[in-house]
Amino acid sequence: MTLRLRSVFLIVVGLMLAWFLYVERAILTPFVLAAIFAYIFNPVVNFFSRHLKLPRALSVLIIYLAIVFIVAMAGLAFSGRIMEESMELRQEVTTITKTAEHQVNTLPDWLRPTVNDTLVSFEKGAVISLPSVVSFVPKAFSRILSFIVFLFAAFYFLKEGRSMFDKLLNFVPNDYKVEVDILIRKINSVLSSYLRGQIFLVFFVALALFIVLTILGVKFALILAVFSGFAEIVPIIGPIVAASVAALATYLSGGASFGLAPLQGALAVVVVYALIRQIQDYLVNPYVMGKITKLHPLVILFAVIAGEHIGGIVGLILAVPIVGVIKIIFEYSLDKINQESR
Numbered sequence: 001m002t003l004r005l006r007s008v009f010l011i012v013v014g015l016m017l018a019w020f021l022y023v024e025r026a027i028l029t030p031f032v033l034a035a036i037f038a039y040i041f042n043p044v045v046n047f048f049s050r051h052l053k054l055p056r057a058l059s060v061l062i063i064y065l066a067i068v069f070i071v072a073m074a075g076l077a078f079s080g081r082i083m084e085e086s087m088e089l090r091q092e093v094t095t096i097t098k099t100a101e102h103q104v105n106t107l108p109d110w111l112r113p114t115v116n117d118t119l120v121s122f123e124k125g126a127v128i129s130l131p132s133v134v135s136f137v138p139k140a141f142s143r144i145l146s147f148i149v150f151l152f153a154a155f156y157f158l159k160e161g162r163s164m165f166d167k168l169l170n171f172v173p174n175d176y177k178v179e180v181d182i183l184i185r186k187i188n189s190v191l192s193s194y195l196r197g198q199i200f201l202v203f204f205v206a207l208a209l210f211i212v213l214t215i216l217g218v219k220f221a222l223i224l225a226v227f228s229g230f231a232e233i234v235p236i237i238g239p240i241v242a243a244s245v246a247a248l249a250t251y252l253s254g255g256a257s258f259g260l261a262p263l264q265g266a267l268a269v270v271v272v273y274a275l276i277r278q279i280q281d282y283l284v285n286p287y288v289m290g291k292i293t294k295l296h297p298l299v300i301l302f303a304v305i306a307g308e309h310i311g312g313i314v315g316l317i318l319a320v321p322i323v324g325v326i327k328i329i330f331e332y333s334l335d336k337i338n339q340e341s342r
Contacts, residue, residue: 029314030146034153036317038161039192040199045158060158064151078222085220183332187325194321202229205276209246212272217257218250218265228273234316235300243273295323 021028041063048059157164165184172180206229213221224246231238247266250256256265295303300320307319 030150031153032314032318034150034157036195037150037154038157039195042158042161042192056159057155060155063158064155081222085223089220089223179336183329186328186332190324190328191321194324198233201232201280205229205232205280208276208279209272212276213246213269216260216265216268216272218246218269219253220249224249235304235320236297237301237304239273239277243270246273295320295327299323 044063045056045059048054048062049056054062169177169181206225209228210221210225213225218224224242228239228242228246231242234241247269250269251262251266254262254265256268260268300323303319303323304316307315307317307322309315311318
C-alpha cells in the first residue's frame with residue numbers, strides 16, 4: 001500500500017469512525033467519564049508504579065479502594081445532615097406550593113394559566129405513581145450497567161493507557177510520528193491540567209461556601225454548597241445559576257441569621273458568592289488553572305451552549321477542553337504552514 005493510498009484509507013476509516021461515534025454518542029458517556037477519571041488519577045498510578053514499584057493493576061485497585069473508603073466516610077459524616085436538609089427542603093417546597101396556589105388568583109389573567117400549569121406539573125412530579133416506578137426499573141438497570149462499564153473502562157485506561165497510545169501511534173506514517181507525538185503530548189498536558197484544576201475548584205468552592213453559608217445561618221447550606229461546587233464544572237453559566245438558586249432559596253426560606261430579613265439575606269448570599277468568585281479568579285485560578293485554555297469568554301460561552309446542545313451534561317463538561325484541543329491543533333497546524341511557506 002503506497003503512502004498516499006494509506007493516508008486516504010486512514011482518513012476514510014477515521015471519518016467513518018467519527019460518524020459511528022456521533023450516531024451512537026448516547027453509549028459513549030461511561031467511556032468518556034472513564035477517560036476523565038483516568039486523566040485525573042494517572043499521575044497517582046504512575047507514582048505507585050515508578051516509585052513504589054507496584055504493578056499498575058494493583059495501583060488502580062488501591063485507588064478504587066481508597067475512593068470507596070473516602071466516599072463511605074463522607075457518607076457517614078454528612079448523610080445525616082443531607083437527609084435533614086432534604087426533609088426541610090421538601091417541607092419548604094410544599095409550603096411554597098400551597099402559598100402559591102392561594103396567590104394565583106391575584107395574578108393578571110394572562111399569567112394565571114401558565115402559573116397553574118407549572119404548579120400542576122410540579123405536583124405531578126412530586127407524586128410517585130406506579131408507571132413512574134415501572135419506568136424507573138429499566139433506567140436504574142441501565143445506570144448500573146453504565147457504572148460497571150465505567151469501572152472496567154477506567155481500569156484499562158489507567159492500566160494500559162500508554163500502550164494504547166503507542167498502538168495508535170503505529171498507524172501514523174513514520175514521517176509524522178514525531179510531530180503527532182509532540183502534538184498529543186501538548187493536548188494531554190492541557191486536558192490533564194484542566195480536569196485536575198476543575199476537580200480542585202469543585203472542592204474549594206463547595207468547602208468555602210459551606211463554611212460561609214453555615215456561619216450566616218442559611219438553610220440548606222450543605223446542599224447549596226455541594227450544588228454550587230459542581231456548578232463550577234460549567235463555566236460562566238454554572239456559577240451564575242448557583243448564586244441565583246442560593247439567593248432564591250435564602251429569600252424563600254426566611255433569610256439568614258444576624259437578624260437579616262429575607263431580602264437582606266438573599267443579598268448577603270449574592271455578595272458571598274461574588275467575593276468567593278473574586279478570590280477564585282485572582283488567587284486560586286492563576287495558580288491552579290493558570291491560562292490553560294487561553295480562550296475568550298465569548299468562545300467559552302458559545303462552546304458551553306453548543307456542548308449542551310450536542311452532548312447534554314457530558315457536552316457541558318467537555319465543551320471547554322475540546323475547544324482548547326481544537327485551538328492547539330489549529331495553532332500547531334498554522335505554525336507548520338508558516339514554516340513551510342518561508
